[in-house]
Structures are given as C-alpha cells and as structure tokens.
Amino acid sequence: MNKNIILIGMMGAGKSSVARVLQNTMDDDFDLIDSDTIIEKKIGLSIPQIFADKGEFFFRDLEENFIKNFSGSNTILSTGGGMPFYKNNWKLLNRLGTTFFLSHSLKQLLENISKSKRPRPLFNENNFRELYEARLPLYQKADYSINCANLHQTEIARKIIKLYKA
Ligand code: S3P
Numbered sequence: 765m766n767k768n769i770i771l772i773g774m775m776g777a778g779k780s781s782v783a784r785v786l787q788n789t790m791d792d793d794f795d796l797i798d799s800d801t802i803i804e805k806k807i808g809l810s811i812p813q814i815f816a817d818k819g820e821f822f823f824r825d826l827e828e829n830f831i832k833n834f835s836g837s838n839t840i841l842s843t844g845g846g847m848p849f850y851k852n853n854w855k856l857l858n859r860l861g862t863t864f865f866l867s868h869s870l871k872q873l874l875e876n877i878s879k880s881k882r883p884r885p886l887f888n889e890n891n892f893r894e895l896y897e898a899r900l901p902l903y904q905k906a907d908y909s910i911n912c913a914n915l916h917q918t919e920i921a922r923k924i925i926k927l928y929k930a
Contacts, residue, residue, distance in 0.1 A: 824846070
C-alpha cells in the first residue's frame with residue numbers, strides 16, 4: 765500500500781518546514797522530499813533562475829516529470845504551490861498518497877511571504893488574492909484540509925499524524 769504523505773498549499777503555507785517537523789515527529793521512518801529542491805538539483809539552477817532563463821512552461825514540464833517518475837513510498841512530499849494545477853498532476857498526486865492541504869488566510873500567507881527570505885518568482889502582491897481564490901477550490905479537494913490558523917508547526921504536524929494514522 766502507498767504510504768506517502770503529500771503536503772499541498774499556497775506559497776508561504778510552510779509546506780517545507782512542516783514537512784521537516786513532521787519527519788522528526790513521526791515514530792516511523794519517513795523520507796523527506798521537496799519537489800522544488802529536486803528540480804533545482806536536477807537542472808542546476810534555482811527556481812527563480814529557471815523561471816527567468818527558461819520560463820514557467822519549462823518549469824511546469826519539470827514538475828510533471830518529477831511527479832510522473834516519483835517512486836517513493838513512506839515519503840513526506842512537499843510540493844511546489846502550483847503543482848496540483850498543471851497537466852495530470854492532481855490525479856497523479858492523489859494516486860501517490862494521502863494529500864493534506866495546509867490552509868491559511870490570505871493575510872497570514874502574505875505575512876509569511878514577507879518574512880521569508882526565499883525568492884518566489886510567481887509572487888505578485890497585486891494578483892495574489894486572485895491566485896489564492898483561483899487555487900482554493902482544488903486545494904480543498906485534498907484528502908484533508910488542515911486549518912493552520914494560530915497553530916505552531918509542531919501542532920500542524922501532530923494534526924497530520926493523527927489524521928494519517930486514523
Ligand atoms: C509556485 C510555488 C513555488 C515554486 C514556484 C511556483 C507556485 O513553491 O514551485 O515558484 O506556482 O505557487 P512554494 O509553494 O514552495 O513557494
């Protein structure tokens with residue numbers, strides 16, 4: 765049986781950091797994979813460089829390739845915020861394991877992004893609400909939506925573990 769844990773959600777939702785906390789909190793051994801990191805390593809360019817030099821379509825092809833060839837089991841997979849929306853990725857992600865949407869208010873996401881040092885080529889203050897509202901309906905179709913409001917990452921991780929083990 766497939767036992768992967770897949771974290772989805774907007775940029776700024778804390779998927780990568782929650783994934784790390786989750787790995788440290790789980791009793792069982794889980795690998796940790798971050799799709800953006802794998803893509804960066806494969807191409808030898810950072811995400812902003814890929815967007816700038818090769819364009820978004822190229823990046824989306826890399827994401828599709830990553831997910832099509834993903835063969836992990838017992839893995840916590842932290843996905844790029846846009847991955848579920850392109851190609852056949854949503855179907856593939858759901859076949860690979862249990863999906864958890866890290867849900868935050870728009871205000872919280874903006875606050876997290878402004879504090880983060882990570883450059884995000886697709887972030888644009890002027891259309892972030894639009895992007896958020898367009899993406900929410902699909903995110904909410906995840907197996908579980910975690911309302912992260914006022915929760916510390918350790919509490920989010922504990923919630924995920926409880927649901928995963930239920
Ligand atoms: C993207 C989110 C980013 C990264 C890329 C595109 C998006 O990942 O994959 O910049 O379309 O929302 P994070 O969600 O980890 O920031």
